[in-house]
Amino acid sequence: MLVVHLFVLEYPPGPGPFPGIVDLYTLGGGPSEPRASLLANKGFVVLALAFYRYKDLPKKVDKLDLEYFEEGVRFLQKHPKVKGSGVGVISISKSGDLALSMASFLSGIKAVVTINGCCANTVFPLKYKDTIIPALMGDLKKVTLTEQGLLDLSKAMSDPTANENLATVIPVECADCNFMFVASEDDMNWDSVFFAELAAQRLRDSGKENFEIVRYPKAGHFVDVPYMPFYPSGVHAAVGEVVTFGGEAKTNAHAQVELWGRVQEFFQKHLDTGNAQH
Numbered sequence: 001m002l003v004v005h006l007f008v009l010e011y012p013p014g015p016g017p018f019p020g021i022v023d024l025y026t027l028g029g030g031p032s033e034p035r036a037s038l039l040a041n042k043g044f045v046v047l048a049l050a051f052y053r054y055k056d057l058p059k060k061v062d063k064l065d066l067e068y069f070e071e072g073v074r075f076l077q078k079h080p081k082v083k084g085s086g087v088g089v090i091s092i093s094k095s096g097d098l099a100l101s102m103a104s105f106l107s108g109i110k111a112v113v114t115i116n117g118c119c120a121n122t123v124f125p126l127k128y129k130d131t132i133i134p135a136l137m138g139d140l141k142k143v144t145l146t147e148q149g150l151l152d153l154s155k156a157m158s159d160p161t162a163n164e165n166l167a168t169v170i171p172v173e174c175a176d177c178n179f180m181f182v183a184s185e186d187d188m189n190w191d192s193v194f195f196a197e198l199a200a201q202r203l204r205d206s207g208k209e210n211f212e213i214v215r216y217p218k219a220g221h222f223v224d225v226p227y228m229p230f231y232p233s234g235v236h237a238a239v240g241e242v243v244t245f246g247g248e249a250k251t252n253a254h255a256q257v258e259l260w261g262r263v264q265e266f267f268q269k270h271l272d273t274g275n276a277q278h
Contacts, residue, residue, distance in 0.1 A: 009047050009079070010046040012041055018082065019044055019087070021045070022087060022089045024095035024099060025048075027094035030050050036048035038225055049072045051098075063126070064125075067128065083272050084110075087110065088267045096118060097114075097117055100119065100170045104171050104174045105174070112175075113179075113267075114196075115182040120165065121134070134168050135168060138158060143239075152188060153243050154190065156190075180211070183196040184215075184219035186246040186247050197213070200213055226257045226260050227257075230247070230252050232245055232246065
């Protein structure tokens with residue numbers, strides 16, 4: 001593992017070069033080094049990119065700047081171990097909308113995987129040059145309690161199709177890449193299926209079919225790499241309380257294994273994975 005400034009770079013053994021992937025994790029801003037390391041073992045150079053609350057990054061933020069993520073993409077593209085003219089992005093939860101924004105506004109993105117993300121910019125306003133995308137926020141009045149006494153946020157996120165929220169929706173039709181929208185049908189964090197369908201419809205309306213939707217019945221919000229512990233509830237970074245994330249243990253485990261193969265195939269198909277140059 002090579003640490004460069006604010007970035008954690010994972011790369012597989014061998015001379016390379018290899019296709020590159022930016023790995024973004026959840027609200028909280030830290031990197032997912034296990035996922036990055038496992039992808040690196042499959043023949044990718046992976047930049048696990050933290051965006052706050054990590055080492056010398058800010059502990060708290062009130063907005064995010066897309067130019068920071070652009071710097072990460074350019075850093076990865078220029079690395080001697082990376083091949084091809086474009087890179088991939090893998091994301092989950094809050095970072096899903098960041099991945100969609102990267103694809104929509106930045107050049108050099110060829111393939112994006114969003115796992116239970118949103119089609120609108122959420123939580124923090126997102127700045128890019130002279131443009132600011134406002135944040136889609138939740139309504140605390142719509143938070144309920146489960147029988148176990150956990151907060152249920154599944155109906156709390158505002159509707160991005162409402163007139164007052166249209167400015168938060170990410171213009172994915174501007175992207176020049178392929179998308180995989182992964183949506184768990186028992187996601188209790190928010191309605192991932194609804195958000196995936198909205199993003200897909202926006203692409204269809206622009207005459208694009210550069211996407212696939214992968215749905216997992218009875219899986220919860222956190223569909224991680226295979227054999228990671230089931231995470232049905234935990235402290236939510238936005239509300240600071242224990243919430244339910246949904247899913248059933250067995251189904252979630254199967255989803256993680258099945259998705260892991262899909263993710264590799266997707267990036268192998270859409271990134272430059274030809275024979276490495278020696």
